[in-house]
Amino acid sequence: MTESSDLRLKRMPLNNGSGSIPALGFGTLIPDAAVTITATRDALDAGFRHFDCAERYGNEREVGEALQAGLAAGIAREDIFVTTKLWNSNHRPERVKPAFEASLERLGLKYLDLYLIHTPFAFQPGDDQDPRDQNGNVIYDEGVTLLDTWRALESLVDHGKCRAIGLSDVGLNELLPIYESARIKPAVVQVEAHPYLPETELLEFCKAKGIVLLAFAPLGHGMRPGLLGDPVISAIAARVGKTPAQVLLAWAVQRGTAVLTTPKTAARARENFDISALPQDALNEISGIQTRQRLNPVVKTGVPGFIPQGG
Numbered sequence: 001m002t003e004s005s006d007l008r009l010k011r012m013p014l015n016n017g018s019g020s021i022p023a024l025g026f027g028t029l030i031p032d033a034a035v036t037i038t039a040t041r042d043a044l045d046a047g048f049r050h051f052d053c054a055e056r057y058g059n060e061r062e063v064g065e066a067l068q069a070g071l072a073a074g075i076a077r078e079d080i081f082v083t084t085k086l087w088n089s090n091h092r093p094e095r096v097k098p099a100f101e102a103s104l105e106r107l108g109l110k111y112l113d114l115y116l117i118h119t120p121f122a123f124q125p126g127d128d129q130d131p132r133d134q135n136g137n138v139i140y141d142e143g144v145t146l147l148d149t150w151r152a153l154e155s156l157v158d159h160g161k162c163r164a165i166g167l168s169d170v171g172l173n174e175l176l177p178i179y180e181s182a183r184i185k186p187a188v189v190q191v192e193a194h195p196y197l198p199e200t201e202l203l204e205f206c207k208a209k210g211i212v213l214l215a216f217a218p219l220g221h222g223m224r225p226g227l228l229g230d231p232v233i234s235a236i237a238a239r240v241g242k243t244p245a246q247v248l249l250a251w252a253v254q255r256g257t258a259v260l261t262t263p264k265t266a267a268r269a270r271e272n273f274d275i276s277a278l279p280q281d282a283l284n285e286i287s288g289i290q291t292r293q294r295l296n297p298v299v300k301t302g303v304p305g306f307i308p309q310g311g
C-alpha cells in the first residue's frame with residue numbers, strides 16, 4: 001500500500017496487480033448535465049483523482065468532457081482513476097463488450113481503470129434501462145447468472161482495455177460465490193456504507209481477501225435529518241475544527257474503505273477533499289454510534305434511488 005499520512009493522497013492496492021485506487025473518490029451521480037461538467041471540473045481542481053461513473057447516470061459524456069479538459073491542461077491519464085458500471089439491462093454476456101465500449105467512447109477514454117457490475121440484478125436485456133410490465137413491475141431476466149456476466153467482464157480484462165473489475169450493491173451472499181469461482185477476483189466492491197450502515201462483516205471479508213470496499217453515501221447522501229447533523233459527528237467536528245462532512249469522510253478512509261462523495265460546488269469540492277486524520281478516540285466514538293439505517297434500497301430490487309427521509 002502506498003501509505004501516506006495525508007489521507008487525501010492515500011491509495012489502496014488492487015488485488016490483481018493493476019495498481020492502486022485513490023481512497024478518496026468523486027461520484028458522478030448528478031442528474032443535471034451542466035452541473036456534471038462543472039462539478040467534475042471543480043473536483044479535479046480540488047485534487048480528486050478518482051472518478052466513479054455509470055452508464056445508468058446518463059452523463060458519461062459530460063464527465064468525459066470535464067476529464068478531457070483536465071487531461072488537456074496537463075493532468076496525466078495515469079494519474080486519474082476512472083470507473084464506470086455495467087447496467088442491469090446489459091448482463092447478457094454478448095451485451096457486455098458493446099456496453100463497455102460505448103461507455104469508453106462516451107467518456108473519451110482508451111481504457112478504464114475499473115469496471116463494475118452495477119447491481120447483481122439482471123433486467124430484461126435491451127436498451128430500455130428500466131423495463132416494466134403493464135403493472136409497473138420491473139421485468140427481470142432469468143436467463144443469465146451473475147457468474148455468466150462476471151465471465152464476460154473477465155474477458156474485458158484479458159483484452160486489455162479494462163484494468164480491474166468488481167461488483168456493486170452486493171452482500172456476502174452474492175460476493176462469496178463469485179469470489180470463489182472467479183478466475184480474475186473482484187478487486188473492488190462498492191456498497192452503501194457509513195456510520196449508520198457500517199457493513200462490518202463485509203469489510204472484514206474484503207480486507208481478508210485484499211478487496212477494496214468502496215463506500216457510497218458516506219454523508220448519508222446529504223439527507224436531513226441524518227448523518228451530517230448527528231450529534232456525535234457534530235461534536236467531533238467542533239472538537240477537531242473540521243466540518244461534519246470532513247469528519248465522516250476521514251472516518252471512512254481511516255477505517256480502511258475507499259469512499260465516494262459528490263460535492264456539486266467548488267467550495268464543497270475543496271471542503272470534501274480537505275480531510276485529515278481523526279484521533280483514535282473520535283474514530284471509536286463514531287464506530288460506537290448505534291443508529292442503523294439503509295438509505296438506498298437498490299440491493300433489494302436493483303432499482304436505484306434514495307428513500308426520502310421525513311423532516
Ligand SMILES: NC(=O)c1ccc[n+]([C@@H]2O[C@H](COP(=O)([O-])OP(=O)(O)OC[C@H]3O[C@@H](n4cnc5c(N)ncnc54)[C@H](OP(=O)(O)O)[C@@H]3O)[C@@H](O)[C@H]2O)c1
Nearest residue numbers: 027028029052216217218219220221222245260261262264
Ligand atoms: N452503486 C450504487 O448503486 C450507488 C448508489 C448511489 C451512489 N453511488 C455513487 O456514490 C457517489 C456518492 O454518493 P452520494 O451522492 O450518496 O454521496 P454523498 O457525498 O454521501 O452525498 C451527496 C449529497 O451530500 C451533499 N453534500 C456533499 N458535500 C457536502 C458537504 N460538504 N456538506 C454538506 N452536504 C454535502 C450534497 O448536497 P447538494 O446536493 O446540496 O450539493 C449531495 O446531495 C455517487 O455520486 C455515485 O457515484 C453508487
